[in-house]
Structure formats: C-alpha cells, structure tokens
Amino acid sequence: MMNDRDASPDPVAEPAAYQQFLLDLLGDDDPSSAQESTAGKLKELAKEAGTHLYQQPRPGEWSVGQVIAHLADAEIAMSGRYRWILAQNEPPLVGYDQDLWVEQLHDEEDSVADLIELFEALRRANVALWRRSGPEQRARFGIHSERGPESYDLCFRMIAGHDRLHLGQIGRALEVVRRS
Ligand code: NI
Secondary structure, three states, X not given: OEOOOOOOOOOOOOXXXXXXXXXXHHOOOOHHHHHHOHHHHHHHHHHHXXXXXXXXXXXXXXXXXXXXXXXXXXXXXXXXXXXXXXXXXXXXXXXXXXXXXXXXXXXXXXXXXXXXXXXXXXXXXXXXXXXXXXXXXXXXXEEEOOOEEEEHHHHHXXXXXXXXXXXXXXXXXXXXXXXX
C-alpha cells in the first residue's frame, strides 16, 4: 500500500529528511492554529469525494477514505505519545507502521464520518493540552525506538506538517478519481 512516498521522503528509511520535510510544510505558522483547521477541511473533502471515497487513485495508492483513516490513526498514536512524554520521564516511544495500521485496522465498512469525529475530538483535546503547556513541558522528550529523542514540541510541529502533507495528497487523489 502506498501512501505519500511520491511526495515525501520515506519516514522509516530517511527519518531526518522526513522530519525536516514536515517541519518545512508548517514553516513559521503556529502549529496549534494549523492543526485546528484540519477537521473542518476533512469534512469538506469527504463530502466532495462522495461515491469516490474508497476509490484508489492508482493501484496501491491510498483512497481519500484511507488517508482519513491514516490521519485518525496518527492522532490516536500521538495522543498517547504527548501524554507519555508530559507525564513520565523520558518514556520509550514505540514506532508505528502506518501502512500496517491502515491495512489491519480499517476497511470499507469503516464510517469515514465516525473517523473524522474521532479525529476531531482527539485533536481538540490535543490542541488544548498544547496551549496550556509551557516551555519546560514542550522541551520534555521521549525516546523513539527508531529515531532517538523526540520532544513534545517537535512531535506537535511535525503533526501540523503531516496534516498538510496528507491534505495535499487527498486533493491530488480527488482530482484523479473524479476524472475516472
Ligand atoms: Ni502520514
């Protein structure tokens, strides 16, 4: 299953390049404002996809519904990571294989509306958590099993860029499936 590898460095093979790629997508924008706008955009895009929701743009490339499932998965994983990092001292952060999560945990019977609702609720809680954190908390870090130390600040900024990466992917997928 392909996700965004045409558009970004591979997260496992080139972790540092992938990290920088996501941070560049955020640029100087405020990460919490950027993150706050995503659920609304997903609702609009899901509506636009209509009957094409689970149509893959090309064989092996994620459908709009699968990208939304991936964004919900990422928010679930990060919801845990933020809290481990903030509450415990240098906790281990378990790597998660995004392709396996999408393949093993989701199918076409998944309600995309429910996935967006789940995403939205977690995101709201995570943005609120961020906004009440101070510099000391943002500097706290966990130890990623593949990439070493990662701070709360870095994780939160990366996810804001990750949203943009996949919103772009959904836009491109929509163009293809609508033409078919
Ligand atoms: Ni991703």
